[in-house]
Amino acid sequence: MIRIERRLTQPRWLTFVVPLASIAFAFVVMTVVLLITGHAPLHTFRLLIDNAFGSVDALNASFVAATPLIFTGLCVAVAFRMQLFNIGGEGQLYMGAIFGAAAGIALGNHSGWLSVPAMVLAGAAGGAALALIPAVLRAYLNTNEIITSLMLNYVAALVLNYLIFDSESYWRDTSSATAKVFPQGKNLPPAANWPSTSLGQLVLPLGLLVGVAVAVLVWFLYNRTRFGFEVQVIGDSPRAAGYAGMRTRRMILAVMALSGAVAGIGGASQDGDFRHTLDPRGLSSALYGYTGIVVAALGRYNPFAVCVIAFLLGGLQNAGYALQGADFPSGLVGVLQGLILFCALGGEVLIRHRIRIQLRRPAAEATEATA
Amino acid sequence: MPAAVTLRGITKRFPGVVANDHVDFEAAEGEVHALLGENGAGKSTLSNILTGLYRPDEGEILIRGTPVAFASPREALGAGICMVHQHFRLVAPFTVAENVILGDHRGEGKKFVVHPRRVERRVAELGERYRLAVDPRARIWQLSLGEQQRVEILKALYREAQILILDEPTAVLTPQEADSLFETLRVMAGEGRTIVFISHKLHEVAAVSDRVTVLRGGKNVATVSTKETTPHSLASLMVGRDVAATTRIVWEREAGAPVLEVEDLWAVGDRGDDAVRGVSLSVRAGEIVAIAGVAGNGQRELAEAVTGMRPASRGSLKVDGAPLRLGDARAAIRAGVAHVPEDRLHTGVAPSLPIASNVVLKSYRNRDVSYGPLLRLATIRDRAAELILRYDVRGGRPSLPARQLSGGNLQKVVLAREFYGRPRVLVVASPTRGLDVAAIETVHGYLREAAANGVGVLLISEDLDEIMALADRIAVLYEGAIVGERPGGEATADELGLLMAGAHAA
Numbered sequence: 039m040i041r042i043e044r045r046l047t048q049p050r051w052l053t054f055v056v057p058l059a060s061i062a063f064a065f066v067v068m069t070v071v072l073l074i075t076g077h078a079p080l081h082t083f084r085l086l087i088d089n090a091f092g093s094v095d096a097l098n099a100s101f102v103a104a105t106p107l108i109f110t111g112l113c114v115a116v117a118f119r120m121q122l123f124n125i126g127g128e129g130q131l132y133m134g135a136i137f138g139a140a141a142g143i144a145l146g147n148h149s150g151w152l153s154v155p156a157m158v159l160a161g162a163a164g165g166a167a168l169a170l171i172p173a174v175l176r177a178y179l180n181t182n183e184i185i186t187s188l189m190l191n192y193v194a195a196l197v198l199n200y201l202i203f204d205s206e207s208y209w210r211d212t213s214s215a216t217a218k219v220f221p222q223g224k225n226l227p228p229a230a231n232w233p234s235t236s237l238g239q240l241v242l243p244l245g246l247l248v249g250v251a252v253a254v255l256v257w258f259l260y261n262r263t264r265f266g267f268e269v270q271v272i273g274d275s276p277r278a279a280g281y282a283g284m285r286t287r288r289m290i291l292a293v294m295a296l297s298g299a300v301a302g303i304g305g306a307s308q309d310g311d312f313r314h315t316l317d318p319r320g321l322s323s324a325l326y327g328y329t330g331i332v333v334a335a336l337g338r339y340n341p342f343a344v345c346v347i348a349f350l351l352g353g354l355q356n357a358g359y360a361l362q363g364a365d366f367p368s369g370l371v372g373v374l375q376g377l378i379l380f381c382a383l384g385g386e387v388l389i390r391h392r393i394r395i396q397l398r399r400p401a402a403e404a405t406e407a408t409a
Numbered sequence: 410m411p412a413a414v415t416l417r418g419i420t421k422r423f424p425g426v427v428a429n430d431h432v433d434f435e436a437a438e439g440e441v442h443a444l445l446g447e448n449g450a451g452k453s454t455l456s457n458i459l460t461g462l463y464r465p466d467e468g469e470i471l472i473r474g475t476p477v478a479f480a481s482p483r484e485a486l487g488a489g490i491c492m493v494h495q496h497f498r499l500v501a502p503f504t505v506a507e508n509v510i511l512g513d514h515r516g517e518g519k520k521f522v523v524h525p526r527r528v529e530r531r532v533a534e535l536g537e538r539y540r541l542a543v544d545p546r547a548r549i550w551q552l553s554l555g556e557q558q559r560v561e562i563l564k565a566l567y568r569e570a571q572i573l574i575l576d577e578p579t580a581v582l583t584p585q586e587a588d589s590l591f592e593t594l595r596v597m598a599g600e601g602r603t604i605v606f607i608s609h610k611l612h613e614v615a616a617v618s619d620r621v622t623v624l625r626g627g628k629n630v631a632t633v634s635t636k637e638t639t640p641h642s643l644a645s646l647m648v649g650r651d652v653a654a655t656t657r658i659v660w661e662r663e664a665g666a667p668v669l670e671v672e673d674l675w676a677v678g679d680r681g682d683d684a685v686r687g688v689s690l691s692v693r694a695g696e697i698v699a700i701a702g703v704a705g706n707g708q709r710e711l712a713e714a715v716t717g718m719r720p721a722s723r724g725s726l727k728v729d730g731a732p733l734r735l736g737d738a739r740a741a742i743r744a745g746v747a748h749v750p751e752d753r754l755h756t757g758v759a760p761s762l763p764i765a766s767n768v769v770l771k772s773y774r775n776r777d778v779s780y781g782p783l784l785r786l787a788t789i790r791d792r793a794a795e796l797i798l799r800y801d802v803r804g805g806r807p808s809l810p811a812r813q814l815s816g817g818n819l820q821k822v823v824l825a826r827e828f829y830g831r832p833r834v835l836v837v838a839s840p841t842r843g844l845d846v847a848a849i850e851t852v853h854g855y856l857r858e859a860a861a862n863g864v865g866v867l868l869i870s871e872d873l874d875e876i877m878a879l880a881d882r883i884a885v886l887y888e889g890a891i892v893g894e895r896p897g898g899e900a901t902a903d904e905l906g907l908l909m910a911g912a913h914a915a
Contacts, residue, residue: 262783262786263784264773264774264779264782264784265782267773267784270759270762271766274759274762275756275759275761277755277756278755278756278757278758278760278770279759280718281716281750281756281757282738282742282770283717283738283741283742283771285739
């Protein structure tokens with residue numbers, strides 16, 4: 039008989055060993071999958087690692103892939119610290135991209151010192167505005183923010199498509215006859231292209247640096263300030279927060295707005311760093327928002343861990359694109375990602391609980407002692 | 410008398426504690442056997458073993474001489490063992506009759522289509538015979554806690570339980586209701602059933618039981634015949650040292666100007682009904698005013714309305730003569746209203762956060778612990794360390810999550826924080842519920858000290874002993890309204906009990 043008991047104390051070493059063991063286990067299961075599908079496991083893993091982190095080019099591509107994941111991962115982590123489940127990072131990122139692109143186009147080709155910060159702010163405002171809808175509903179009507187934020191992703195996706203494909207909006211390129219037949223977004227002026235930083239041969243997109251800066255800021259905000267103190271208390275016990283006179287409703291609005299703003303900057307970074315236009319297909323095919331949930335969960339909602347995990351998963355994703363071909367379906371990399379998440383969440387159970395194996399048939403026992 | 414239940418050498422270990430350490434226990438047919446002990450003495454663990462919820466690590470259980478090993482509560486039920494838990498296992502939207510057959514796998518309860526009539530008739534019959542009057546068709550949420558307890562007992566009777574275990578059954582009853590319960594238990598014992606009565610109240614044990622088993626620290630320290638013992642010697646056995654009975658300490662104080670004035674206060678309860686109905690009272694500086702009442706008569710809502718946690722629908726509050734905004738906890742804190750809430754683990758503290766955070770739960774906005782929007786973490790840590798030392802919080806260190814403290818030590822953290830802000834008014838709700846004797850003495854000491862320092866204390870409690878030991882004035886709350894007030898020194902338990910039951914003698 040196998041029983042799962044809650045641990046009374048969580049040894050520190052477990053918090054490091056278990057995640058590593060989980061990832062190792064995911065690779066073991068992946069080996070089986072690869073064998074079944076007729077791929078050489080070791081060779082495949084080798085290719086994956088090489089294409090993710092094995093060369094300067096691979097690393098640069100991984101940075102690109104990691105950048106949006108840092109933002110969407112932080113978006114989820116920021117809200118979750120207060121037990122709010124913002125699943126709307128996807129839509130908030132679109133909104134950020136829409137607002138960011140608008141700012142970039144509107145400010146014309148004057149100066150990057152003007153356009154880039156304006157795009158960051160506009161993107162943040164766009165994401166925050168969308169996140170405030172579920173926030174208001176949750177704070178004043180106590181609706182479930184998981185559902186509302188999730189549904190708004192579809193709304194945001196439709197708006198994004200409408201702006202480029204179904205209307206002659208401000209964002210759409212209508213300058214030529216071809217552009218009218220094959221809809222696409224206006225190109226941003228060069229001043230709205232975000233400069234990247236070179237470190238030897240490595241190229242760090244500005245968005246990546248902004249993302250890490252946001253992570254530092256979030257950590258500071260949540261661990262060193264009165265605002266963060268309130269977030270911690272409300273997240274742990276809303277009744278205790280009410281008892282201490284905290285304004286819970288206001289905090290829900292503030293934290294959701296912050297969460298949405300982070301995703302929104304991610305959207306603006308997509309415009310400024312990589313796409314240089316409002317690109318609905320590219321933005322929505324990558325599912326940055328949903329992958330962000332995985333990133334945040336694996337990073338245990340710690341802002342720095344989110345950056346590291348975003349880089350690892352980004353690398354994996356980037357390697358997946360590189361490997362993809364006739365004999366290697368892109369879905370296989372998705373399978374590996376899924377396995378890693380699955381094992382990591384299973385590992386969480388092992389950190390909080392322990393498994394006891396008993397030979398005799400035990401009574402149905404409560405997991406916690408009520409002695 | 411033949412033994413209905415025998416436990417031999419029962420040992421049950423939980424991570425870090427031995428809850429039961431080679432406990433022997435025996436209860437005869439037709440006997441009311443009290444299980445006496447402080448909180449954490451192992452009473453609940455032992456009863457959970459008896460009802461099949463836990464399985465002992467060592468030892469054996471015999472029912473009428475036959476060894477048994479229960480793999481589940483259902484098997485224990487099959488052997489005729491029923492338990493009335495402290496927190497009732499009833500389904501609120503169901504009727505009494507429906508609850509009675511719920512989970513019963515014989516007769517009516519087993520059928521796919523239930524005929525409620527037959528069950529209702531049987532329940533009414535049983536109610537009459539054992540003087541457990543409840544309407545079988547009433548829904549649970551409409552019943553008072555005392556009535557709900559009767560339903561739990563009826564459930565056991567309907568299942569023809571031979572062994573009935575009651576866990577702290579009088580906590581929700583007035584003294585008169587408790588007496589009536591004792592009569593019912595005597596009738597049941599007279600029919601040859603075995604009653605195991607778990608309690609930590611000595612006078613109840615003396616009133617109802619034939620024999621008493623005293624547990625201390627997980628061990629059986631004595632099994633004695635009730636007739637041959639005294640409450641005093643039981644108390645000494647229970648605590649492990651000689652104790653003085655809780656006595657009223659009279660001490661001279663100057664009661665000052667009113668610090669808390671409540672005028673016609675109304676508040677809505679969680680179910681949307683008026684839980685507090687026009688309460689008016691005042692507490693003067695240095696005075697302890699107690700609110701007595703049976704659980705569920707608006708005590709929690711009153712405490713929450715006074716401290717601003719719950720919006721009040723009508724009325725007014727004044728602290729030190731200055732009007733206080735209703736339903737604004739922050740304003741109440743600023744005005745100097747301290748609050749020790751009933752649910753100390755989930756309201757009094759944020760349980761997963763460290764003691765350091767909990768020590769500044771209400772004062773984190775103040776200049777001395779914050780610098781603009783930033784927190785002074787070192788100052789907060791130092792203050793926590795200082796309070797842990799001053800209030801003797803055992804096993805406490807600033808970084809320890811509050812939930813890992815025992816009840817008594819957790820309460821010390823809450824009291825330390827509430828006193829630190831130099832309050833004018835202290836609202837305390839059930840401050841000693843679930844604490845052991847030593848911790849109760851400590852908490853009472855702090856409340857007296859607060860009053861001596863000129864704080865106005867509003868003590869809301871369901872424990873009459875506590876109220877009579879501490880209060881200068883006693884008001885009785887019944888269905889959300891104050892139905893009578895007595896000076897502390899003169900009130901008797903009988904008189905208060907009548908008021909608590911709703912007899913308008915005021």
